[in-house]
Each structure stands twice: as structure tokens, then as C-alpha cells.
Amino acid sequence: MGKGITKRSVDYSAWYNELVKKADLAENSAVRGCMVIKPHGYAIWENMQAVLDKKFKETGHYNAYFPIFIPKSYFSKEASHVEGFAKECAVVTHYRLKNDPNGEGVIVDPDAKLEEELIVRPTSETLIWDSYKKWIQSYRDLPILLNQWANVVRWEMRTRLFLRTAEFLWQEGHTAHATQKEAEEEALQMMHVYADFVENYMAVPVLRGVKTESERFAGALETYCIEALMQDGKALQAGTSHFLGQNFAKAFDVKFADKSGKLDYVWGTSWGVSTRLMGALIMAHSDDEGLVLPPKLAPTQVVIIPIFRSEEELVAISKVADVVVKELRTKDITVKFDKRDTHKPGWKFAEYEQKGIPVRIAIGPRDLESNQVEVARRDTKEKNTYSMNELSSTIAELLETIQTDMFKKASQFRADKTTIVNSYDEFKSVLEEKGGFIYAHWDGTSETEEQIKNETKATIRLIPLEGNKEGGKCIITGNPSTGRVIFAKAY
Amino acid sequence: MGKGITKRSVDYSAWYNELVKKADLAENSAVRGCMVIKPHGYAIWENMQAVLDKKFKETGHYNAYFPIFIPKSYFSKEASHVEGFAKECAVVTHYRLKNDPNGEGVIVDPDAKLEEELIVRPTSETLIWDSYKKWIQSYRDLPILLNQWANVVRWEMRTRLFLRTAEFLWQEGHTAHATQKEAEEEALQMMHVYADFVENYMAVPVLRGVKTESERFAGALETYCIEALMQDGKALQAGTSHFLGQNFAKAFDVKFADKSGKLDYVWGTSWGVSTRLMGALIMAHSDDEGLVLPPKLAPTQVVIIPIFRSEEELVAISKVADVVVKELRTKDITVKFDKRDTHKPGWKFAEYEQKGIPVRIAIGPRDLESNQVEVARRDTKEKNTYSMNELSSTIAELLETIQTDMFKKASQFRADKTTIVNSYDEFKSVLEEKGGFIYAHWDGTSETEEQIKNETKATIRLIPLEGNKEGGKCIITGNPSTGRVIFAKAY
Numbered sequence: 001m002g003k004g005i006t007k008r009s010v011d012y013s014a015w016y017n018e019l020v021k022k023a024d025l026a027e028n029s030a031v032r033g034c035m036v037i038k039p040h041g042y043a044i045w046e047n048m049q050a051v052l053d054k055k056f057k058e059t060g061h062y063n064a065y066f067p068i069f070i071p072k073s074y075f076s077k078e079a080s081h082v083e084g085f086a087k088e089c090a091v092v093t094h095y096r097l098k099n100d101p102n103g104e105g106v107i108v109d110p111d112a113k114l115e116e117e118l119i120v121r122p123t124s125e126t127l128i129w130d131s132y133k134k135w136i137q138s139y140r141d142l143p144i145l146l147n148q149w150a151n152v153v154r155w156e157m158r159t160r161l162f163l164r165t166a167e168f169l170w171q172e173g174h175t176a177h178a179t180q181k182e183a184e185e186e187a188l189q190m191m192h193v194y195a196d197f198v199e200n201y202m203a204v205p206v207l208r209g210v211k212t213e214s215e216r217f218a219g220a221l222e223t224y225c226i227e228a229l230m231q232d233g234k235a236l237q238a239g240t241s242h243f244l245g246q247n248f249a250k251a252f253d254v255k256f257a258d259k260s261g262k263l264d265y266v267w268g269t270s271w272g273v274s275t276r277l278m279g280a281l282i283m284a285h286s287d288d289e290g291l292v293l294p295p296k297l298a299p300t301q302v303v304i305i306p307i308f309r310s311e312e313e314l315v316a317i318s319k320v321a322d323v324v325v326k327e328l329r330t331k332d333i334t335v336k337f338d339k340r341d342t343h344k345p346g347w348k349f350a351e352y353e354q355k356g357i358p359v360r361i362a363i364g365p366r367d368l369e370s371n372q373v374e375v376a377r378r379d380t381k382e383k384n385t386y387s388m389n390e391l392s393s394t395i396a397e398l399l400e401t402i403q404t405d406m407f408k409k410a411s412q413f414r415a416d417k418t419t420i421v422n423s424y425d426e427f428k429s430v431l432e433e434k435g436g437f438i439y440a441h442w443d444g445t446s447e448t449e450e451q452i453k454n455e456t457k458a459t460i461r462l463i464p465l466e467g468n469k470e471g472g473k474c475i476i477t478g479n480p481s482t483g484r485v486i487f488a489k490a491y
Numbered sequence: 492m493g494k495g496i497t498k499r500s501v502d503y504s505a506w507y508n509e510l511v512k513k514a515d516l517a518e519n520s521a522v523r524g525c526m527v528i529k530p531h532g533y534a535i536w537e538n539m540q541a542v543l544d545k546k547f548k549e550t551g552h553y554n555a556y557f558p559i560f561i562p563k564s565y566f567s568k569e570a571s572h573v574e575g576f577a578k579e580c581a582v583v584t585h586y587r588l589k590n591d592p593n594g595e596g597v598i599v600d601p602d603a604k605l606e607e608e609l610i611v612r613p614t615s616e617t618l619i620w621d622s623y624k625k626w627i628q629s630y631r632d633l634p635i636l637l638n639q640w641a642n643v644v645r646w647e648m649r650t651r652l653f654l655r656t657a658e659f660l661w662q663e664g665h666t667a668h669a670t671q672k673e674a675e676e677e678a679l680q681m682m683h684v685y686a687d688f689v690e691n692y693m694a695v696p697v698l699r700g701v702k703t704e705s706e707r708f709a710g711a712l713e714t715y716c717i718e719a720l721m722q723d724g725k726a727l728q729a730g731t732s733h734f735l736g737q738n739f740a741k742a743f744d745v746k747f748a749d750k751s752g753k754l755d756y757v758w759g760t761s762w763g764v765s766t767r768l769m770g771a772l773i774m775a776h777s778d779d780e781g782l783v784l785p786p787k788l789a790p791t792q793v794v795i796i797p798i799f800r801s802e803e804e805l806v807a808i809s810k811v812a813d814v815v816v817k818e819l820r821t822k823d824i825t826v827k828f829d830k831r832d833t834h835k836p837g838w839k840f841a842e843y844e845q846k847g848i849p850v851r852i853a854i855g856p857r858d859l860e861s862n863q864v865e866v867a868r869r870d871t872k873e874k875n876t877y878s879m880n881e882l883s884s885t886i887a888e889l890l891e892t893i894q895t896d897m898f899k900k901a902s903q904f905r906a907d908k909t910t911i912v913n914s915y916d917e918f919k920s921v922l923e924e925k926g927g928f929i930y931a932h933w934d935g936t937s938e939t940e941e942q943i944k945n946e947t948k949a950t951i952r953l954i955p956l957e958g959n960k961e962g963g964k965c966i967i968t969g970n971p972s973t974g975r976v977i978f979a980k981a982y
Contacts, residue, residue, distance in 0.1 A: 027622075027625075029558045029618065029621075030562055030618065031558045031561070031562060031618075034559070034560060036557050036558065037555060039553035039554065042553070042554050042556055043553065046554060062533070062534065063537060065536075065660065066520065067526070067527065067658055068644070068658055069522045069525060069581070072596075072597060073596060074521070075588070075596070075597055087588040087597065087600075088587050089586070090560070090585075090586060091588065091599050092584075092611065093582065093583075094581075094584065095581060095646040096578055096579050096582075096646065097563070097566070097578040097580055098578055105567030106563060106566055106578065108563070108582050117599055118522060118581070119588070127520065127522075131518075131520070131527055140833055150642075153559070155586040155587065167558055169556065
């Protein structure tokens with residue numbers, strides 16, 4: 001602690017990597033590409049999980065758990081899934097170790113080779129639809145609205161903590177419906193659930209829309225997504241929700257009898273968010289001093305630090321602090337009174353600043369006399385002196401203000417970094433000089449999309465769901481466009 | 492639904508397997524030995540997790556997350572760990588699939604072979620102590636009190652849903668301490684946390700003690716455990732807590748400087764419970780009709796079933812039922828009003844009986860007139876008619892009574908199935924005819940323990956922590972014993 005972090009303006013990427021470590025969120029493990037999520041990072045993820053899990057249950061979903069392994073042959077069952085999905089997976093080929101006959105630890109037992117290799121799940125559509133085949137016979141069995149919290153593995157070559165790791169934690173929803181309309185509504189609903197969460201809890205504004213065909217999930221007919229903007233002007237996909245049509249039902253032969261007894265394939269959706277959200281949270285708000293957390297997701301919302309020189313002073317301060325702690329807790333505010341004598345107040349200030357604790361209260365001997373305390377906001381670094389009377393109400397309001405202000409600030413940032421362009425030259429210069437979201441006309445072809453991507457590294461982040469429906473001409477081909485789409489460089 | 496389950500008295504094992512399926516708790520997947528935990532089963536597990544997680548946090552622990560993969564070489568670092576631990580593991584050898592050149596789906600890409608194989612974690616001591624080496628320098632860094640909720644894989648040859656599966660869900664606590672005393676106290680504390688949970692929430696009485704040397708966790712100096720008794724007279728190990736001494740610290744070179752600057756190895760513990768607890772819960776309480784759940788862990792505590800012949804009757808009943816639902820929810824009772832018209836009341840009765848819902852309320856048109864309802868207890872199948880006035884208080888009390896009664900019944904069963912024996916003949920006949928826990932004198936040697944195991948299949952479940960300390964003579968060798976130990980056949 002105490003040592004600084006590279007400034008964002010100097011090297012954004014180094015800033016991020018150092019911050020993740022300094023704020024004690026995560027670190028790389030001995031296994032390439034797999035991270036260790038440390039207690040502070042995991043506590044934030046737990047808070048995210050709690051909110052999302054509640055929202056899923058409120059919208060009628062149940063949790064379940066499906067195996068971590070998927071038989072290799074399952075991947076080939078849905079043609080576009082196997083074609084489109086990355087083949088970088090962890091493959092289990094053996095099921096036993098044995099002592100090395102040369103006494104050098106353990107070796108893989110060659111006699112214990114699996115007949116069919118197992119893949120550590122990169123996503124679970126195939127295995128789950130295989131189960132749904134057993135569970136679904138009639139319309140009475142529908143809808144099935146399931147979610148699972150799980151770890152998944154995609155063997156990424158270049159990894160970054162939270163943003164892209166070989167193993168990551170996520171939730172994956174998998175639903176089955178009797179009608180196309182119901183499945184489409186489900187996919188759309190979950191996109192909005194994600195958007196509400198990211199905006200109202202993470203305090204990060206998002207754009208909502210659909211992916212172009214080439215950016216769709218392998219096996220989906222439509223991919224709804226939310227996109228957030230990071231402080232370096234790059235976009236980050238924060239969640240996706242897929243309308244799968246009858247693709248997986250056909251691949252796994254999942255049919256149901258409707259009320260009249262007629263058989264039809266089941267309609268499906270899948271949707272997920274992952275520990276990648278941690279990366280979005282960090283990059284949207286944090287500053288050169290460290291992490292900045294929105295109060296609604298902070299594991300500790302308030303820290304109280306005593307300023308003392310003697311044991312008597314600490315005793316006197318503790319008496320007051322203990323009352324404050326108690327009052328804050330009755331308001332469901334999480335608070336920590338850090339009275340360790342192994343570290344100086346300045347060290348503690350820096351530590352909690354790096355860790356993003358939203359509010360810091362410092363109490364010294366003079367504060368006891370004046371019946372006031374100094375309260376510092378992490379987000380703006382403003383300090384104010386507040387009366388001890390009704391301090392808990394003041395703090396409760398302050399936390400709400402911080403939550404709102406963080407969202408406002410991120411929204412203003414996004415507004416400043418959003419540009420409407422009408423030519424490819426303008427597109428390229430905005431992308432180069434300003435970054436952010438660029439609204440531009442596109443002719444709707446994959447070729448044009450691909451050309452722009454190859455030439456500028458910008459991709460179509462989404463086609464907006466509403467608004468921006470005025471016609472125009474594609475910035476590349478001049479062919480007609482029915483509405484602007486949103487481009488950005490992305491994580 | 493509706494079809495019966497094999498009676499316990501006819502075939503206990505078939506009863507268990509059928510019950511798990513009929514109660515919709517779990518089923519086998521396409522992957523050998525890996526189960527699908529269905530929503531009803533997972534909801535019970537979630538309730539278990541919530542209680543345990545709270546207890547862990549109250550005792551100062553934090554959650555974290557470590558990778559699912561462990562480099563093969565790590566297993567050899569702690570000698571007794573690699574020797575003692577089963578070598579049936581899932582081994583990842585490759586990291587990529589590719590399209591079969593013959594067009595037959597996908598094959599493992601031979602060019603994507605890992606330099607060092609990765610093992611899907613069977614337990615995480617090795618990887619976590621490798622991290623602790625980086626995290627611990629001085630006494631100021633201690634204690635570290637971490638837990639993780641995770642999936643683990645042990646390639647079991649014969650599997651049974653919940654009781655023994657290749658993949659299972661669990662929590663594993665891993666703590667690091669400056670002193671032997673503190674680590675020992677931690678290990679003991681967590682055994683008591685487990686025992687309190689199993690007794691007060693699962694309503695299953697447990698014995699507490701330590702394992703014999705041969706039954707200890709590989710790498711531990713002492714294994715504390717809790718043992719529960721199932722209805723077929725077999726014991727089930729419900730949780731273990733290991734005092735690891737300095738073994739893993741030595742294997743991974745984890746030293747700390749004490750206040751005087753002197754270096755010493757760190758002391759460790761690890762402790763865990765798993766989805767195996769689901770098996771214990773099922774087998775301790777359930778009957779020939781299906782699952783019996785203790786109210787404190789039931790996902791739905793009360794179900795209300797309307798008895799109606801017309802839409803008007805349903806409307807009238809719903810009006811009353813909605814009030815009851817609301818009142819019960821204000822008392823934090825989980826309640827479901829099942830007014831589906833696709834199933835008859837009798838079908839619903841059977842369904843909720845099989846699923847173990849503790850209390851069933853039936854409301855018919857005549858009940859509305861008499862201002863009374865019929866309330867059925869799942870555990871005893873008693874039915875009573877209660878006034879609608881203050882029904883929620885009556886139900887709240889009833890749920891408490893059921894929780895207490897289930898524990899009493901299981902305790903009485905255990906008492907009836909606990910026998911003190913003084914000779915090997917007596918031992919064998921009790922084991923054969925009655926089963927259960929057998930208290931007997933043992934000379935303390937692994938040879939005697941092994942002989943009894945080979946001849947009778949009974950193992951020493953634990954050496955009690957207190958009581959039973961009167962001396963005696965070993966039932967096999969006649970050599971002196973310092974106190975009876977507890978034998979049983981076990982899952």
C-alpha cells in the first residue's frame with residue numbers, strides 16, 4: 001500500500017492492471033490465464049450475484065446445476081454452434097494419475113484414457129438442451145425458466161484479469177418456451193434486467209440493442225446486448241441475451257405437444273453475464289488513486305478511522321465510533337471501524353482509497369469536543385464536516401448521492417464521447433482522436449462491417465432498439481441505411 | 492407423479508434412488524458420474540449455503556475464488572497428500588478442438604497439447620498454499636481465514652446421486668495461522684459450526700470427534716469430523732475439519748516473521764462440506780411416500796391447495812388464500828398457492844408429499860363457511876382443522892414444532908440404534924442384526940482397525956471428543972484401551 005498506480009493518462013492498460021492488484025481484487029495464478037479472485041474482489045462479485053439472483057427469481061426463474069463436463073460429440077450437434085463457437089477449450093482425456101515409476105511425483109496413467117473426451121464447459125446450451133429433451137413432453141411442461149451460477153473455461157490466448165480469463169465465473173440462463181413470441185419476449189426481458197442492474201447498481205449507463213449477424217452468438221437468431229463505455233473511450237459488452245429460435249431444440253430433438261396434441265419444436269433463449277462485469281465496474285469509475293465503488297455494490301460502504309496518539313484517546317473515540325457503527329447498521333449500511341494500532345491513519349486512508357470504500361469518517365480527539373466529524377467521499381474526494389447528531393441519516397443520504405452522482409458522471413462522460421458522423425473520414429478521425437460511441441449509417445451488409453473492422457478496428461457494437469430510425473446513406477458504400485448503428489473499438 | 496416409491500423395508504437403496512428422482516431433486520447426466528441438480532434440489536442446497544455462509548462470515552471468514560485447474564506437479568509437493576489422496580482425477584491434456592477433416596464433427600487438436608497437464612481440482616490445498624506463499628510475510632498478514640464455494644471432481648467409479656458423484660459442489664475453508672494453538676482451535680471451531688448447522692437446520696443429530704490415523708485427510712495431523720446416522724443404520728460422514736499442522740506450509744515454503752523477526756512456518760487448517768449433505772438430509776428423514784424436509788431448509792414451507800369445482804369457487808377460495816399468503820409472508824414463511832386447473836387436488840397432494848413440503852393447507856368451499864381450514868403435517872401426516880383467525884401464528888408455531896419434532900425423532904432413532912458392546916462376537920451380531928453406532932474398546936492400532944474393517948466392513952467412524960473415557964480392553968486383542976471408539980458401517 002501507499003505506492004502509486006500508473007496514471008490513466010500515461011498508460012491506461014498498466015493503470016488497470018496495477019489497480020486490480022493494488023485494490024486487492026484479483027491476481028494471476030500459477031495456471032496460465034486463470035485468476036485468483038481475492039476476498040475484496042469476490043465480495044463485490046457476491047454483491048452483484050445477490051442483486052442479479054433476486055432479479056432472476058422475481059422474474060420467475062429457478063436456479064439449477066448442470067455438469068462441468070460436456071461430451072465432445074455434443075458440440076457437433078448444433079451446426080452453427082460448433083462452427084461459430086471458439087474451439088479453444090480445456091479437453092479432459094484421462095481420469096487417473098499414478099505414481100511415476102521413476103519416483104518423480106505423479107504421471108498421467110495411460111491406461112485411464114476416456115473413450116470419449118470431455119470438454120470443460122465453455123457454455124452449457126448443448127448439455128442443458130439434452131436434459132430438456134427428457135423434461136419436456138407437453139405444453140404443460142413449459143415454460144422452463146432456469147439459471148445456473150457456474151464457472152466456465154475458454155482457452156484464451158491473451159488474458160487480462162476479469163476482462164478475459166481462461167476460467168471465469170458467470171451465470172447462464174436457459175429457457176424453453178411453447179411459442180416464438182414468448183421466447184423473444186424472454187430474451188428481451190433479460191436484456192432489460194441486465195441493463196437495469198448495470199445502470200442502477202453499477203452506476204454505469206448502457207446502450208441497448210441487437211448484435212449484427214456476424215457478432216451474434218453461435219446458434220442464436222438474435223442476440224440482444226448492452227454496451228458500456230470505459231474511460232479510455234472503448235466499449236465493453238456487459239451482457240448478452242440470445243433468442244435461439246428452435247435451433248437447439250432441433251439439434252437435440254426437443255418437441256412438445258400443444259393443447260391439440262400437435263408436436264412442435266420448443267423455442268429457446270440463453271443469457272449471461274460474467275466476472276467481466278468486474279472489469280467494467282473498475283474501468284468505468286476508478287481514478288488514478290485506485291478503485292471507486294458505487295455504494296450499492298461496495299462490500300464496505302463506510303470506514304471509520306480513529307486518529308489517536310494514546311490508548312486513552314482511542315478508548316474515547318471508540319466509545320463514540322461504536323455508537324455510529326451501531327446506528328449505521330440499523331440503516332443497513334455496512335461499516336467497518338478500523339482501530340488497528342499496527343498501521344497509521346495515513347496508511348489506512350490510502351488503503352481504503354485504493355480499495356474504493358465510498359465514505360470515510362475520521363474521528364480525532366478534537367472532533368469529540370466539537371461533536372463533529374470529517375467525512376470524505378471517495379468518488380469526488382470532497383471532505384465535509386458534519387454534526388454527530390443524526391450522522392447516520394446524513395451518511396445514508398450521502399451514499400445515495402454518491403450512487404446517483406457516479407451514474408450522472410458516467411452518463412455525462414458517455415454523452416461527451418458519443419458522436420454522430422456522416423462520412424467515413426469523419427468516422428476515422430473521431431475514432432482516432434476522441435474514441436467513444438460513433439453513430440453512423442451502414443448498409444446492413446457483413447462485407448461493409450468487415451471492411452470497417454479491418455481498416456479501423458471498430459466494430460458495430462449494436463443496432464439500437466429504438467430511436468435513430470431516420471434513413472440515410474452508408475458511410476462506406478453510400479447504399480441506403482434504415483438507421484444509424486453504433487460503432488466503437490471494444491474490449 | 493402419483494406412482495409409488497419402493498418401500499425402505501424392501502430395498503433401501505432403490506428407495507433412495509427413486510426418491511431422489513420422484514422428489515425432483517437430481518438426476519444422472521449424459522456425463523458418467525456427474526449429476527444434474529434440478530431446481531427443487533438446488534433450492535435446498537441454496538438454503539444450506541445461505542445458512543453456512545452466514546456462519547462462516549460470523550466467525551470471521553471471507554470468500555474468495557481459486558482456479559479450477561491445478562498443475563499436475565503441485566500434487567507431488569506434499570508427500571503424504573499425494574500418497575494418501577485418491578488419484579482418480581479428471582486430467583486436462585489439450586486446449587483445442589478442431590473440425591474433423593473427415594467432416595465428422597470435432598476432434599481434439601493434437602497440436603494443442605499442454606506442456607504440463609492440468610488436474611481438475613479434487614480439493615484446493617496445493618493451489619491455495621501456493622497463493623499463501625505470496626500473501627504471507629509477517630505475523631501482520633495472519634490469520635488468513637478464507638472459504639470458497641466451488642465445484643470439485645473426483646473420478647469415482649461407482650456413483651450415487653448426491654452421496655458419491657464425480658463432480659460435486661462444496662465449500663472448502665483454508666486458513667493460515669501464526670500459532671499451532673490458533674490453528675487447532677480453528678479446526679475445532681469449524682467442526683462445531685458444521686455440527687450446529689446439521690443439528691439445528693437439517694434436524695439431524697451428529698456425533699463429534701476425531702478420525703483415526705488411517706481415516707485422516709491426506710496431509711492432516713488431525714481430522715475432526717461429524718457423523719450422522721441414516722435410517723438403514725449406516726453412518727454418513729457429514730463434514731470434516733482438518734488441522735494441517737505446518738505440512739502444507741513446508742511443502743509450499745510459506746514462512747512468516749513473528750514480532751521478533753524470527754521466521755517460522757505457518758500453521759494451517761482446511762474444512763469442507765458438500766452436496767453429500769443432501770444425501771444425509773434425504774436419508775435421515777424421508778419416508779415411503781417421499782421426501783420429508785425440515786422447515787428451516789424447505790424452499791417452500793407451506794403449500795395452499797384449493798379444492799374447487801367451478802371458477803366461482805376458485806375465485807372465492809383465492810380471495811381467502813391470498814390473505815393467508817400475505818400474512819404468512821409477513822412472518823417470513825415461504826408459501827405457494829397452487830391454483831393450477833391443469834391438475835386435480837389429489838395429484839397436487841401427492842406431488843407436494845413427494846417433494847417434502849412441510850405443511851399443506853387445503854381450502855374448500857365449506858371451509859370458507861366454517862372459517863376453518865385443514866392443515867396437514869408432512870412429517871407425521873397428522874391432519875388438524877384450525878380456525879382461520881390467527882392462522883399465520885398457528886402455522887408459524889407448527890413449523891417450529893415440526894423442526895423440533897424431526898430432530899427429536901432422529902435423535903430417538905439414533906439412541907435406539909446405538910449399542911455398547913464388550914466382545915467381538917457381540918460386536919458382529921449387533922452389526923449384523925441391528926446396525927447403527929457401536930461403542931467398543933479398541934487397542935489404538937491400525938492393524939486391529941484394519942482387521943475389523945476387513946472382517947465386518949465396519950470402520951471406526953470417530954474417536955469421541957469427550958465422555959466414554961473409561962478404560963477397557965480391546966474387543967479383538969484384549970490389549971488396553973483408553974476409551975471406547977465408535978464403529979459403524981458407513982456410506
